[in-house]
Amino acid sequence: MTQDTLIVPAEDLTASGDTGDGARWWRDAVIYQVYVRSFADSDGDGVGDLPGVRSRLPYLAGLGVDALWLTPFYVSPMADFGYDVADYRGVDPLFGTLDDARGLIADAHAHGMRIIVDVVPNHTSDRHAWFRAALAAAPGSAERARYIFRDGRGPDGAEPPNDWESVFGGPAWTRLPDGQWYLHLFAPEQPDLNWENPEVHAEFADVLKFWLDVGVDGFRVDVAHGMAKAPGLPDVGHADQVEMLGTAVLPYFDQDHVHDIHRGWRRLLDSYGGQRIAVAEAWAPTPERLAAYTRPDELHQAFNFHYLTASWEAPALREVIEESLRTAGGVGAPATWVLSNHDVKRHVTRYGGGDRGLRRARAAALLTLALPGSSYVYQGEELGLPEVLDLPEEFQRDPQRLRGDGAGRDGCRVPLPWEGEEPPFGFGAGGGSWLPIPTDWRDLTVAAQRDDPGSMLNLYTEALRIRRGHPALGDGSLRWLDGPSGTLVFVRESAGEGARGGLACAVNLGGRAVRVPAYGTPLLASGPVRGDGGHVELPPDTALWWDVKEEG
Known part of the structure; x- marks a missing residue:
């Protein structure tokens, strides 16, 4: 038996989608x-x-x-x-x-x-009314306190306040004609706000x-x-800081007290x-x-x-x-x-x-x-x-x-x-x-x-x-199944009162076709697959979903 992209009609699935007020819909x-x-x-x-x-x-x-x-x-x-x-x-x-x-x-x-x-x-933006007011105001003013302005380093303040770098490249500081510098972790047109204010x-x-x-x-x-x-605002002490994103805590990112804002x-x-x-x-x-x-x-x-x-x-x-x-x-x-x-x-x-x-x-x-x-x-x-x-x-x-x-x-x-x-x-x-x-x-x-x-x-x-209608998909847990080398195989088990069975998923990420057990009724494949009843031949870079019925 040869099966191409596999589809089952909508009426064959048990609808469980929430069409009401959507409590915890985001999960x-x-x-x-x-x-x-x-x-x-x-x-x-x-x-x-x-x-x-x-x-x-x-x-x-x-x-x-x-x-x-x-x-x-x-x-x-x-x-x-x-x-x-x-x-x-x-x-x-x-x-x-x-x-x-x-x-x-x-x-x-x-x-x-x-x-x-x-x-x-x-x-x-640097065109925001607040930043325009900050540029027009003097150092130390309430208008500048909404952003992060600092004096520079060195005898004449000509060096940036620290070594922070912009995510977009170059220094994270720009100097104004009056000598002060302002922080922008992205473009100079994007001045950072002062969340201590x-x-x-x-x-x-x-x-x-x-x-x-x-x-x-x-x-x-x-x-x-x-x-x-x-x-x-301590120095990082390291160049190429953009390469540290997602790998290290930086003095300007992922600071613990950011969580107070989110609370x-x-x-x-x-x-x-x-x-x-x-x-x-x-x-x-x-x-x-x-x-x-x-x-x-x-x-x-x-x-x-x-x-x-x-x-x-x-x-x-x-x-x-x-x-x-x-x-x-x-x-x-x-x-x-x-x-x-x-x-x-x-x-x-x-x-x-x-x-x-x-x-x-x-x-x-x-x-x-x-x-x-x-x-x-x-x-x-x-x-x-x-x-x-x-x-x-x-x-x-x-x-x-x-x-x-x-x-x-x-x-x-x-x-x-x-x-x-x-x-x-x-x-x-x-x-x-x-x-x-x-x-x-x-x-x-x-x-x-x-x-x-x-x-x-x-x-x-x-x-x-299928995801919207199948009782096993969405929020819940995952159980891994044994599979050939280079594959990911797991089952999502149906949750809720009276729910039975689940959905199995197998993905072949390897470079050769593999045989996997037929875990149930095929629902959908990402590409052509071949089955002989008890097993399915899964080509490289191919995934397959099965509807799994509870036995017994």
């Missing part, structure tokens, strides 16, 4: 990241916007995701594409209006999806309340490991109904330190970058999965799983590119969506989009690239291809896009994949449908 949600400027353009200016997202909500609802995370759409000069915020309560005209945001939130809720928005608390705490509590009152369901906290700096935010979120949540974008040197951000009185989730950066090898992935489940479970939080986002090279390319990268990405999708906890999908991964590695020089404007070593994030931010035979593939009505879309993406458009049962889009759609 097993599938959250889709919308990079707003690259999702859909409604007005033809080549830049995605909120009405564009709103127009594509039926697509996202059909895909089967539970929530959307929107990247910043606030008023900004766009030095870092919106992560330099000039007004946290306003929508930049590039993206629409506040009424557009309200309409998008209401429509998403009507489609059964929640909305998470970015909040950027480590730094503001109660006024900063009060301002951000008010910002959170503003958007909660508008109706958002939560926040993705940008640089959640920032804000708190070590007392005295205050959790109290605020809990004061609202509807299970409002916060998700930490946090880089920490160990899984234990990362899990600290999701203790019961802090944030609800933290992105699992250790999983994202794991190599495509069974032992490495199993170690990360076990560590993630152990440390998240130790604080009562769900694990999270993410393969790509707007800051990293797309995983089709990271996994080798071409046919091999695509096969691995398909298998990784089934592995990820079968794991306990919450999963994140970066826009376009459901289409199998690769990293664009040959963008023309004139389009590459990422500050990380301009200040650093030439590597940037533009290649993972190329707009989505929706339909048609030529760029911009239905992205916008104006015939252009802020980053050029490769011509050979014509085979990767939503329209091209929709009617192809073997497409990446249909693999994701089917996997998400």
